[in-house]
Amino acid sequence: MKKKEIQMSRMWKYFVDATAEIIEEEGIDKITIRKVADRAGYNSATIYNYFTELSHLIFFASMKFLKTYTDEVAVYMEKGKSPIDKYLLAWECFCKHSFKSPQIFHAIFIMDLGEHPEDLLTEYYKLYPNDLINIPEGLKPILFERNMNKRGLTLLQAAASEGNIKEENINAINELTILIWQGMLSNILNNRTHLDIEAAEKITMNYINEIVRNQHLFDFQKPFLG
CATH class of the missing domain: 1.10.357 (Tetracycline Repressor; domain 2)
Incomplete structure (x- = not known):
């Protein structure tokens, strides 16, 4: 795996794991881009570099x-x-x-x-x-x-x-x-x-x-x- 792909994969998992934590603690209906970004330690705009819409982030986190x-x-x-x-x-x-x-x-x-x-x-x-x-x-x-x-x-x-x-x-x-x-x-x-x-x-x-x-x-x- 190339260095750039490894970095993207790592960032992707940061956001998915953060979303999964929110699901576990508060429920799916409480998920927002801002909450996920804050939990992962990045700004909201960064998330859209990896996920085209919130539903995809919720889907991946739910899969966990x-x-x-x-x-x-x-x-x-x-x-x-x-x-x-x-x-x-x-x-x-x-x-x-x-x-x-x-x-x-x-x-x-x-x-x-x-x-x-x-x-x-x-x-x-x-x-x-x-x-x-x-x-x-x-x-x-x-x-x-x-x-x-x-x-x-x-x-x-x-x-x-x-x-x-x-x-x-x-x-x-x-x-x-x-x-x-x-x-x-x-x-x-x-x-x-x-x-x-x-x-x-x-x-x-x-x-x-x-x-x-x-x-x-x-x-x-x-x-x-x-």
Whole structure:
């Protein structure tokens, strides 16, 4: 790595680490450019030499809290004997961690990050390679994918190739499971539910299981509206 790249990487980490400290102490909603700059020991203008917008800084800092999930999801999925089992176990782990830390998962998987958000995950793991330790090679392509619509497709396509689900139902199943999760996460974030975390996880997984296990009972090709 060239001297200039090393310097940029070091500065980049100063700001990310400062933002992560603020998240841990005050919460994501309390982050401002000025606070991050003060914490890192630089002026606000310097931050924009490394990050085009605040959402990117929040995204990278939030990623530092994701390792507990990425370590555990591999353990969860190892229990599955089939692609369908692994898909459901991955969702179970994802719900467990996202409902415990809704702001973190919203910042990583839902928040508007402008153009080319898919490049941000690659950039993060390039600078924090230790976060990939203990992650099986087969799981890395999924973890490098921020787009929720693409994360589950690999396992669903494998399930279809084994005849466990219909090929024509893949996109509908994928979209419905994501919408169910997003709805519950939104309720938790906005204090629109009285459910505790365990109950929210159980209800969400009940719906997801129902759609996946009983997909033959649904006519996904028939429009729901109109």
